[in-house]
Amino acid sequence: MIRLAKAMPGVAVGEIVRVLADDPAAANDIPAWCRMKGQEFVAADGHAFDVRRLS
Amino acid sequence: MDYTGDPAGAHAYLDAATAAPLHPVAREALLASLADGWADPSRLYAAGRRAQQLRDAATAVVAELLGVRPDELTFWPSGTAAAQAAVLGGLGGRKRAGRTLVHSAIEHSAVLHAARTTEAVEVGVDRLGRLDLAAWASAVAGDGVALASLISASHEVGTIQPVAAAAELCSEAGVPLFVDAAQTVGRAELPAGWSLLSASAHKWGGPPGVGVLAVRKGVRWLSPYPQDDLHRPGNPGALGLPQVVAAAASLRAAVGEAAAEAVRLGALVDRIRDRVAATVPDVEIVGDPVGRLPHLVTFSCLYVDGEALLHALDRHGFAVSSGSSCTSSTLRPSHVLEAMGVLSHGNVRVSLHRDTTAADVERFLTVLPGLVADIRKEAGF
Structure with a gap:
């Protein structure tokens, strides 16, 4: 989550970051992070989670 | 820092x-009831009769505060034991209707563990932790539903559940509703419409080791444990009577405050x-x-x-x-x-x-x- 937050400034608005996380809380907490930080949760595939930068 | x-x-x-x-009242009652509460209330000699008086008085107090009849109430060794007896006994009493338990996704883990013993349908909540009543309505109206279970208020986030509305839907479907009221008893008004209700004394300031289960008259409940042939169904074995007396006294105090x-x-x-x-x-x-x-x-x-x-x-x-x-x-x-x-x-x-x-x-x-x-x-x- 911290690495996702740190990576965001280096991502252009509209682009997608793929997060690889095997933490059992990730499937819940990455969408929650997106909601709290105003970013878009795109999709999850196993341990991969795609997040689009909106702002 | x-x-x-x-x-x-x-x-x-x-x-x-x-x-x-x-609660200080629980401490006083616990110490006082150790004098007579060690005896077996089912024995016929004087010490047994004193213990029986204690048990009956404690039962009457808790029953009155929960708004039930004394013979609708039983004591259990914990809130978990009471909740699991409610689920297992509620399912057992409705075997002919089916074996499905409908429960909210935010039940206490004690209920979820009991749910694993049967077929279960989970009903979700919204972002604030409130039950999805539309999903609940269709779940309890499904085939083979023996029992429904809804926590009175979330023990983790505090959100009060729409128990009265959920109970109404259960009633329409002819399904008894079990309410785990551990976080509500002694703190807030109890909801209406339930068939079975459990609580736990150490959540209201009573001693640990006391759970209560109320089963309304007319609700079919079958003990999940072997029973003797003299008594109404309840927890098998000796009652922790001093703790039960302390639980009753502290519940009265807690409800008053x-x-x-x-x-x-x-x-x-x-x-x-x-x-x-x-x-x-x-x-x-x-x-x-x-x-x-x-x-x-x-x-x-x-x-x-x-x-x-x-x-x-x-x-x-x-x-x-x-x-x-x-x-x-x-x-x-x-x-x-x-x-x-x-x-x-x-x-x-x-x-x-x-x-x-x-x-x-x-x-x-x-x-x-x-x-x-x-x-x-x-x-x-």
Whole structure:
């Protein structure tokens, strides 16, 4: 989550970051992070989670 | 901020939703009832009759406070045992109707463990932790539903559930409703319309080791345990009578204080909700801001390990609990927070009780932002 937050400034608005996380809380907490930080949760595939930068 | 290992002030126990400190009335009643409460109330000699009087008086008090008849009430060795007896016995009594248990996604784990013994249909909640009544309606109207189970208010986030409306839907479908009221009994008004209800004495200031189960007349309930042939069904084996007497006395005291305490603790909870949101960056206060228990508040902090925050608070003299993974008996994050879709890491539940002072809460609110900042810094954020 911290690495996702740190990576965001280096991502252009509209682009997608793929997060690889095997933490059992990730499937819940990455969408929650997106909601709290105003970013878009795109999709999850196993341990991969795609997040689009909106702002 | 450096950690000396010594709490910076007096200890503040803020985990009443796990176990409330013993009410002084419970302590008095416990000590007094040890004199007669050791005997077996089913024996016919004088000592047995004295124990029987104690048992009957305690049963009458609890029954009256719960609004049930004494013969609808049984005592169990814990709230968990009572809740599981409700589920298993409720299913057992309705075998002919089917074997499906409909339950909310935010039931206590005791109920979820019992649900694993049968077929179960889970009904979700919204972001605030409120039951999805439309989904509930179609679930309880399904084929083969023997029993439905709904917690009175979430033990993790405090959101009060629409029990009366859910009970109405159960009644239309002809399905009995079990309500786990552990967080409500002794603190707030009980909802109406249930068929079975359980509670736990150490949540209201009674001693640990006492659960209560009420089964309304006309509700088919079959004990999941072997029974003797003299008594009405209940927990097999000897009753912890002194604890039961103490539980009854403290329930009467708690119910008497509940309205005033709800106002006092509700104001402290409001203060925590407002100040945590204002002083801790990247925090989410979870649960219904309005329809909630008066004494309980939960929040989650981004970029914070829940276990680390629990230990940091403990070092500063605060006992709180957490729904983050690795903070209790499970490696997974709380099923309640997951069902709500709210952040599960950095999670803290604060629950207040009659000994909690405004000064305790102030000190907690003063210390918390620095601890969160320290943990974030240590994690490299």
